[in-house]
Amino acid sequence: MECFVYQKHIDLHAVSALEAINTFMNLTDCKRLSRYVHWTIDVDTTETPSEFFTKITEKSYYLLNPNKEGFYTALQPSKGNDVSTIFVDVFPKVELDNTVLVDKLNLQCGTHIKRIQKAVTWQCEIDCQQDSKAYVKTHLLPSETSSGILANPIYESFCFLNN
Amino acid sequence: MNVAVIQFPGSNCEYETVASLKEVGIEAAIVPWNSNLSYVASFKGFVLPGGFSFQDRVRAGVVSSKLPILDFIKEKARDGFPILGICNGCQILAESGILSVDTAQSNVDVALSPNMKESTYHGFVCDWVYVKITNPQDSLFTRYFNDTDVIPIQINHGEGNFKFLNQDIANSISSTQLIYTNENGDVINNYPINPNGSDYNIAGLSNKQGNVFAMMPHPERGMFWYHVPRYLNHDMANQRRDGCLEEGPWRKMFESLRDYIKEIS
Numbered sequence: 452m453e454c455f456v457y458q459k460h461i462d463l464h465a466v467s468a469l470e471a472i473n474t475f476m477n478l479t480d481c482k483r484l485s486r487y488v489h490w491t492i493d494v495d496t497t498e499t500p501s502e503f504f505t506k507i508t509e510k511s512y513y514l515l516n517p518n519k520e521g522f523y524t525a526l527q528p529s530k531g532n533d534v535s536t537i538f539v540d541v542f543p544k545v546e547l548d549n550t551v552l553v554d555k556l557n558l559q560c561g562t563h564i565k566r567i568q569k570a571v572t573w574q575c576e577i578d579c580q581q582d583s584k585a586y587v588k589t590h591l592l593p594s595e596t597s598s599g600i601l602a603n604p605i606y607e608s609f610c611f612l613n614n
Numbered sequence: 615m616n617v618a619v620i621q622f623p624g625s626n627c628e629y630e631t632v633a634s635l636k637e638v639g640i641e642a643a644i645v646p647w648n649s650n651l652s653y654v655a656s657f658k659g660f661v662l663p664g665g666f667s668f669q670d671r672v673r674a675g676v677v678s679s680k681l682p683i684l685d686f687i688k689e690k691a692r693d694g695f696p697i698l699g700i701c702n703g704c705q706i707l708a709e710s711g712i713l714s715v716d717t718a719q720s721n722v723d724v725a726l727s728p729n730m731k732e733s734t735y736h737g738f739v740c741d742w743v744y745v746k747i748t749n750p751q752d753s754l755f756t757r758y759f760n761d762t763d764v765i766p767i768q769i770n771h772g773e774g775n776f777k778f779l780n781q782d783i784a785n786s787i788s789s790t791q792l793i794y795t796n797e798n799g800d801v802i803n804n805y806p807i808n809p810n811g812s813d814y815n816i817a818g819l820s821n822k823q824g825n826v827f828a829m830m831p832h833p834e835r836g837m838f839w840y841h842v843p844r845y846l847n848h849d850m851a852n853q854r855r856d857g858c859l860e861e862g863p864w865r866k867m868f869e870s871l872r873d874y875i876k877e878i879s
Contacts (some may be wrong), residue, residue, distance in 0.1 A: 463669065463671055464671045464672055466671075467668050467669070467671040467672065467677050468677070468695050471672075471676075471677045471680045472679075474679035475681055475682070476629055476680050523695075543727075543732065543733065545730070546733070547733055547734060547735065548732070548733040548734050549734075551734070560812050565620065593722075598709070598711060598722045600672060600677075601672070602678075603673055603709075603722075603727070604722055604725070604779065605722065605723070605724070605725035605727070605777050605778065605779050606725055606727035606775075606777045
């Protein structure tokens, strides 16, 4: 089960990343950038993802603060002919021990979560004149020719999500 | 003799860094990140101070590392100019590749990841720690220290965990290093002696040439005698309690920079 948490008003990380990409790195074919905190949860439940995450957010602020954040249970590419959308998940190379968070959520929300993982998902909207996936891979992510910006080459990994 | 302290949006240690430089007789100025590069070129040394440039957005130091002034500083580093990165400045030097250990290639091979305690993030740490310096004679910033010195210093960061691209690179480091120790100088790879989970207890690192030094602890907060807390279990704290400590433990770093600039002028 997955959820993607977004800022309801403005995501300053995404604003600064796009400013750095467009202005400092001179990569103007990256037209828009959004950022989500991506929770992947292994849980025993018959509820739909929407019901499950609504219940969690009503009972705790551990995954998101509903006063300023919202969530989707799936991501959709942007509609529009001028750009193509690429989703990239960035996560630490070392698997983190989240048992404290799991225990807190189960206690607070009455859930049966077994495992939880956190990543950051970047939604990159690239000028459709480009091979958008290759563009993101070459310029925005660590590669042989560039250190990128969206992931650190040393302690983070990344993977592309299917649109 | 003049040194530029580069002020990024979100820097917050530039004034005390300038004060430390001026205290030893260096003419220092705060230079905004978007200054004309011909003006920046008039300086003979560069310090990237601590703080939270661009609010640590995306990752600490990464947005600043893409600025044109960092390309300029990279050139200056290659030309042998003295460059010191403190805390956020250290993160910027790592993200920009200026602190590259393997100088044969220009990609990033050192990083500052979030502080870790075992397999969990444990967030921001603000405390006094102890460090030793290995090969102090090889860096222009540390040449007045001895490798037996155990020196108290303040840390103040959430992402100070030195990581290397691979084990070969980590094993090949022969340059000057700052190493977290206990008050007796023993290198123990456990929290809180190694407060952020750094590989090999590294708190700071020089490039091979010895003209670039990046360190997570704050030397400008150990410049004056009154910076040293009385409660530390250290000879300097004893002297402080007795009222006979005359200068801070890190004054030598700034004096060394002053003398190096005199030598090359």
